[in-house]
Amino acid sequence: MINEFRYRPPFKYLFLGIGGILAASIFGGVTLEKGEIWFRIITFIFFVLNLALGIGFLALFINKFNVGKLKIGDDFIEISGRWKNRTKLNFTEIKSIGEIDTYDQVIEIKSENGFNLIEKQWMKSKEFDIVREKLIEWANKNTFSTK
The missing domain is CATH 1.10.287 (Helix Hairpins)
Structure with a gap:
């Protein structure tokens, strides 16, 4: 799904x-x-x-404005990158997931391909919380460390 x-x-x-x-x-x-x-x-x-x-x-x-939607599947996440590039990360490629708790709240995903950011100000607050929970749930399920 x-x-x-x-x-x-x-x-x-x-x-x-x-x-x-x-x-x-x-x-x-x-x-x-x-x-x-x-x-x-x-x-x-x-x-x-x-x-x-x-x-x-x-x-x-x-x-x-028209970069598309952030997508999370059972084994991947697709994030719009800088400008119009889209990055599809398999969860197996992710090295660490961290949340930077500043005024703008950012989820930082470190993978084999580099860093990717998901910014709260670019999403609705409830949707950002759902994305964060899904990433934490996956990390905990796979004995993966979060910052």
């Missing part, structure tokens, strides 16, 4: 991108006004930084 869970970037990335571009337009307008050269240089730096932030968050949101 394969369980599928919605895995999409949070909408705050969209709002951060739009906000960054709006802030860049404000700083760009201030930069074009007449005034002290040092003030114009500082506002130009803020213009560039906000524009880069806005474009970066918008690109991340748009590129990751």
Whole structure:
């Protein structure tokens, strides 16, 4: 049986991108006004930084919006990776499963192919808890160590 869970970037990335571009337009307008050269240089730096932030968050949101669902089967887990890559891990390839208990809560899966992350902010809270429980259940059943 394969369980599928919605895995999409949070909408705050969209709002951060739009906000960054709006802030860049404000700083760009201030930069074009007449005034002290040092003030114009500082506002130009803020213009560039906000524009880069806005474009970066918008690109991340748009590129990751349709990556598909996180899938867990009886013997595998399929995770969307960075950008549009999907990684299918057999449970036998997994070396360790750890949960990083910071403000954003992340499940870190170390396998033979490297590290994979499952971020709570990209899922519904209940679905994240189900994924975590399934991984812990599998780890305990197979005498596997979790961090």
